[in-house]
Amino acid sequence: MAEIRLHDVVKTYGSMYAVDHVSLTVADGEFVALVGPSGCGKTTTLNLIAGLIEQTAGDIFIGERLVNDLDPKDRDIAMVFQNYALYPNKTVFKNLAFPLKMRKMARADIDVKVRAAAKVLDIEHLLERRPRELSGGQQQRVALGRALVRDPRAFLMDEPLSNLDAKLRGQMRAELKRFHQDLNATVVYVTHDQLEAVTMADRMAVMNGGLLQQYDTPARVFDAPVNTFVAGFVGSPAMNLVPAIVVNQGGSFILRGSAGWNFPLSSRNARKAVAASGPGVILGARHSTIALHRTATPDTMPGRIYTVEPTGDITFAHVRVGEANLVVSVTPDVRLAMDDDVWLGFDQNRLHLFDGVTGGAL
Amino acid sequence: MKSRGSRGWGIVRVAFLAVLTLFTLLPMVWMLLTSLKTQFAASQYPPEWWPKNVTFEQYSLLLSPATETGRDFLRYMFNSVWVSLASTVLGVIVAVPAAYAFSRFRFPGRQLLFYSVLLRNMFPAVVFLMPLFILMRWLHLVNTEFSLILTYLTFGLPLSIWLLKGFYDNIPAQLEQAARMDGATRFQAFFQIVMPLSSPGIIATAIYSFILAWNEYLYALVFLNDKSKLTLPVGLQRFFTEYTTNWPGLMAASFITSVPVVVLFLILQKYFVRALTEGAVKA
Ligand SMILES: Nc1ncnc2c1ncn2[C@@H]1O[C@H](COP(=O)(O)OP(=O)(O)OP(=O)(O)O)[C@@H](O)[C@H]1O
Ligand SMILES: [Mg+2]
Numbered sequence: 001m002a003e004i005r006l007h008d009v010v011k012t013y014g015s016m017y018a019v020d021h022v023s024l025t026v027a028d029g030e031f032v033a034l035v036g037p038s039g040c041g042k043t044t045t046l047n048l049i050a051g052l053i054e055q056t057a058g059d060i061f062i063g064e065r066l067v068n069d070l071d072p073k074d075r076d077i078a079m080v081f082q083n084y085a086l087y088p089n090k091t092v093f094k095n096l097a098f099p100l101k102m103r104k105m106a107r108a109d110i111d112v113k114v115r116a117a118a119k120v121l122d123i124e125h126l127l128e129r130r131p132r133e134l135s136g137g138q139q140q141r142v143a144l145g146r147a148l149v150r151d152p153r154a155f156l157m158d159e160p161l162s163n164l165d166a167k168l169r170g171q172m173r174a175e176l177k178r179f180h181q182d183l184n185a186t187v188v189y190v191t192h193d194q195l196e197a198v199t200m201a202d203r204m205a206v207m208n209g210g211l212l213q214q215y216d217t218p219a220r221v222f223d224a225p226v227n228t229f230v231a232g233f234v235g236s237p238a239m240n241l242v243p244a245i246v247v248n249q250g251g252s253f254i255l256r257g258s259a260g261w262n263f264p265l266s267s268r269n270a271r272k273a274v275a276a277s278g279p280g281v282i283l284g285a286r287h288s289t290i291a292l293h294r295t296a297t298p299d300t301m302p303g304r305i306y307t308v309e310p311t312g313d314i315t316f317a318h319v320r321v322g323e324a325n326l327v328v329s330v331t332p333d334v335r336l337a338m339d340d341d342v343w344l345g346f347d348q349n350r351l352h353l354f355d356g357v358t359g360g361a362l
Numbered sequence: 363m364k365s366r367g368s369r370g371w372g373i374v375r376v377a378f379l380a381v382l383t384l385f386t387l388l389p390m391v392w393m394l395l396t397s398l399k400t401q402f403a404a405s406q407y408p409p410e411w412w413p414k415n416v417t418f419e420q421y422s423l424l425l426s427p428a429t430e431t432g433r434d435f436l437r438y439m440f441n442s443v444w445v446s447l448a449s450t451v452l453g454v455i456v457a458v459p460a461a462y463a464f465s466r467f468r469f470p471g472r473q474l475l476f477y478s479v480l481l482r483n484m485f486p487a488v489v490f491l492m493p494l495f496i497l498m499r500w501l502h503l504v505n506t507e508f509s510l511i512l513t514y515l516t517f518g519l520p521l522s523i524w525l526l527k528g529f530y531d532n533i534p535a536q537l538e539q540a541a542r543m544d545g546a547t548r549f550q551a552f553f554q555i556v557m558p559l560s561s562p563g564i565i566a567t568a569i570y571s572f573i574l575a576w577n578e579y580l581y582a583l584v585f586l587n588d589k590s591k592l593t594l595p596v597g598l599q600r601f602f603t604e605y606t607t608n609w610p611g612l613m614a615a616s617f618i619t620s621v622p623v624v625v626l627f628l629i630l631q632k633y634f635v636r637a638l639t640e641g642a643v644k645a
Contacts, residue, residue: 047539050539050543052539052542052543071542071547072539072542072543073542073543073544073545073546073547077543078543078544079539079540079543081536081539081540083534083536085534085536085537085539085540086540087537087540087541087555088537088559089558089559098541098544098554099544099545102541102544102545102546102550103545146540146544
């Protein structure tokens with residue numbers, strides 16, 4: 001296995017930056033999840049690493065080697081595609097054998113390798129079938145098998161689980177994680193599903209509009225998003241973001257919302273707030289850090305229940321505060337009705353402040 | 363669909379198809395029957411519907427290299443096979459990469475080029491007779507098989523390219539990408555993965571080109587004078603003028619000529635349906 005290093009990589013289509021000066025290092029044996037909204041450049045980034053498309057600028061290293069000019073076949077990395085891309089006219093055995101055959105391995109050795117990989121993935125009984133005679137989960141395994149039958153220097157996976165149903169996805173997630181640990185494999189994994197990213201990845205790369213927004217452990221991305229985009233993208237439901245202005249009231253600072261609420265800031269938060277490029281800031285808080293009061297309480301934000309979503313072990317209350325809509329979680333025993341008046345209390349130690357202009361974390 | 367339409371419609375439909383089949387099949391049957399008659403029986407009036415003395419005399423005459431007629435006929439047949447086969451093979455060699463390029467690559471003038479390929483099919487073949495003749499004369503190809511091979515190539519290519527492009531459009535680019543990740547070059551990815559998947563299309567277009575070349579009469583008549591170079595359709599016409607009285611002989615020759623077409627068409631229609639449903643619909 002090897003490290004993958006992108007240095008200032010750019011890919012443009014016409015005047016559009018599909019990948020915009022991305023620098024990122026995937027350590028040897030690391031599992032990195034690439035997340036971001038549709039069209040943000042995830043697949044393009046993966047294809048650049050694979051060598052399937054050529055970068056406009058920048059350098060890509062695999063291990064110690066600069067691979068800018070290498071064909072995909074010479075980069076020695078394996079890829080699992082979203083729709084699996086199994087060869088429809090070949091049996092499972094031949095699908096698995098293809099990468100070895102291309103490497104001119106002796107037939108007897110191919111046989112041994114293919115059977116070993118099939119055994120690991122529990123698809124030995126399917127070797128003589130063709131891809132269309134397999135279920136989605138089985139196809140997924142074959143695709144994985146084709147990637148790991150040779151020992152590539154790294155694995156690239158483009159939403160490999162997105163075509164599976166929820167239950168199978170959960171199961172495959174566990175198997176992928178296991179497989180990564182057993183092989184100590186370097187993996188770059190594109191996904192739409194944050195749960196996949198959080199549960200499997202050592203580090204998460206969040207992209208938007210071709211730009212790498214944040215590259216950190218899932219816990220850090222969740223707890224310390226670098227800007228409002230990451231805050232609003234990661235987590236389900238996403239972080240609540242409420243615009244406000246900072247007001248100096250005789251030496252102590254408060255946040256004031258356009259709906260008329262006032263919220264005093266602790267001295268630590270006040271120091272952050274005044275560092276903003278203007279008076280406008282954005283207050284961020286995760287649903288679980290907001291306290292919901294049924295009666296007027298000092299230093300809270302008054303709002304009105306919009307809807308209530310019970311999910312079983314947790315209930316989400318959508319609360320309107322002026323123009324803003326916040327999601328707050330409560331235990332299921334809290335009885336809430338539409339249009340109830342509530343007061344939202346924020347935990348000074350767990351709230352986030354972002355610059356009102358740039359969106360960057362303060 | 364099934365429940366709609368009464369029984370009456372079903373009968374009408376069957377009757378209609380039966381008439382149509384009869385209409386197309388009857389000449390074939392009559393041709394075969396006549397070819398099995400003696401010359402005397404063939405000239406009877408009212409006609410002898412069913413040959414009383416079945417004879418294969420005409421077939422053995424036509425297919426035996428011992429007689430002059432046989433030598434001529436076999437020569438024509440050989441010429442036809444050679445011209446049709448050559449234009450078919452060349453057609454596949456040109457159509458496959460062309461269709462692939464139209465499907466996979468974005469290059470300036472791609473649309474224009476693609477439609478200009480199809481444009482050829484909008485004109486009746488006769489329109490190109492004189493221009494092509496002049497072109498062939500200029501190339502010193504008149505009275506050679508190559509003039510026909512080249513001409514038939516241009517007849518078959520538009521449909522072949524269009525049909526195959528539909529196939530390549532429907533083969534996901536990811537399959538090739540996967541092959542390239544697995545260690546194949548672009549060419550290997552094409553020959554080992556894409557090409558086998560498009561084989562129904564290649565077979566369909568090959569058979570189509572072959573039949574087109576095999577049946578062609580007009581250009582063969584104009585481009586070739588040398589008797590030893592004639593293809594079957596033109597050769598047959600010579601038989602008509604030279605052996606006017608030998609109806610069974612003519613019919614036997616006609617029957618032998620049409621056998622490859624019928625057999626190939628039976629194969630073709632299966633692949634053609636596949637080609638159209640799997641490929642060209644989305645083109
Ligand atoms: N061949 C191409 N020509 C022009 N634009 C392209 C091409 N390929 C991708 N793009 C554009 O580049 C941007 C990034 O595409 P990419 O496929 O990397 O997105 P993605 O993050 O993988 O999205 P998704 O989650 O939907 O798969 C998109 O805006 C897309 O339209
Ligand atoms: Mg994608």
